[in-house]
Amino acid sequence: MKQVLIILASLDKEACRRCVNGGGLDEFTIPYYLFRKAGYAVFVAAPHCAGRTLDLELLRGNAPEYLQECWKDGFDPALARLFPLESVADWQFDAVFYPGGRCCPGERLAADPGNTRLLGRMLDSGKVVGAVSYGPAALLGGTRCDGHPLVFRRGVTGLSNAEEDANPEDSSSVRFRLEDRLKSAGAHYLSREPWLSHVVVDGNLVTGQNPDSAAAVGEAMIHLLEHG
Numbered sequence: 554m555k556q557v558l559i560i561l562a563s564l565d566k567e568a569c570r571r572c573v574n575g576g577g578l579d580e581f582t583i584p585y586y587l588f589r590k591a592g593y594a595v596f597v598a599a600p601h602c603a604g605r606t607l608d609l610e611l612l613r614g615n616a617p618e619y620l621q622e623c624w625k626d627g628f629d630p631a632l633a634r635l636f637p638l639e640s641v642a643d644w645q646f647d648a649v650f651y652p653g654g655r656c657c658p659g660e661r662l663a664a665d666p667g668n669t670r671l672l673g674r675m676l677d678s679g680k681v682v683g684a685v686s687y688g689p690a691a692l693l694g695g696t697r698c699d700g701h702p703l704v705f706r707r708g709v710t711g712l713s714n715a716e717e718d719a720n721p722e723d724s725s726s727v728r729f730r731l732e733d734r735l736k737s738a739g740a741h742y743l744s745r746e747p748w749l750s751h752v753v754v755d756g757n758l759v760t761g762q763n764p765d766s767a768a769a770v771g772e773a774m775i776h777l778l779e780h781g
Contacts, residue, residue: 555647555778557588560638560668560691561599562661580652580685580764584771588650591775596646598636600665642667648774649675653686653712653764660687660729663694670695676703676757683774685761687712690731693738705739708755710762713744 559581588595649671651659662668673695675682684691689711695703711731735742744762745751751762752769757777761770 555591555593556645557593557595557648557650557774558641558644558646558671559585559595559597559650559652560662561597561652562659562691578654580654580688580767583767584650584652584683584685584774587768587771587775591778593647593778596636596641597634598638598641600638600662600667602635602637638665638671639667642671646675646680648681648683648778650682650771650774651684651688651691652767653684653688659684659690660693662691665694668694673697673703679757681757681759681774681777683759683761683770684711685767685770686764687731689735689760690729693734702738702740704735707740707758708743708753709735709740709758709760710743710751710753710766711735711760712763713747715744716747716763719747 561581585595651662653659668691672682672692674680677698682692689704689709692704692709693702697703697705714730714732717730717732732742732744741755743751743753748763748765750766750769752766752773753760754773754777759770759773759777761767
């Protein structure tokens with residue numbers, strides 16, 4: 554059975570509530586459901602989360618109608634068990650996925666040593682790495698063996714400047730503009746019109762531009778896991 558790790562950055566109850574009420578829930582739950590439907594074992598981790606749990610009733614109670622199937626049949630109560638990222642950073646996974654959204658701000662993960670160690674090993678070994686919306690910010694912290702950033706000369710996408718400008722309230726909570734930072738790291742940043750699903754696949758790296766790309770990212774990751 555293939556094993557997929559989903560990495561979050563913040564798991565306290567208030568952050569979870571902001572995620573549900575303010576956006577980002579589907580960036581987490583849609584790929585999760587797709588991975589479970591494909592028969593994969595899914596683990597969820599976050600830095601320094603020992604003793605914390607997701608508020609499952611809050612998630613269920615606020616799930617949009619189009620996600621009800623996820624909570625009805627595909628939802629695994631084991632999701633309540635969260636693994637400290639530092640304890641699983643050396644485990645062997647087939648894929649790792651970074652959601653975006655308010656409860657999963659990838660810029661916090663970019664500076665986490667456990668994340669950069671895991672991410673570098675996954676990319677170097679050809680394992681599947683996926684991220685959506687603001688999740689690709691988590692890719693900015695590590696360097697390759699040649700000293701270049703992990704995304705250097707890789708085709709990527711993520712939340713565009715135009716999309717951030719359209720949501721100034723959300724953008725005020727982040728410390729940098731993702732499109733600019735990816736370009737500064739030497740990535741080949743690709744985007745399309747705001748809020749249209751857009752996925753870029755470069756080898757074993759799958760990125761999605763915005764929340765509407767969550768399903769397409771999950772499906773592309775599954776395709777790579779099944780067919781290489």
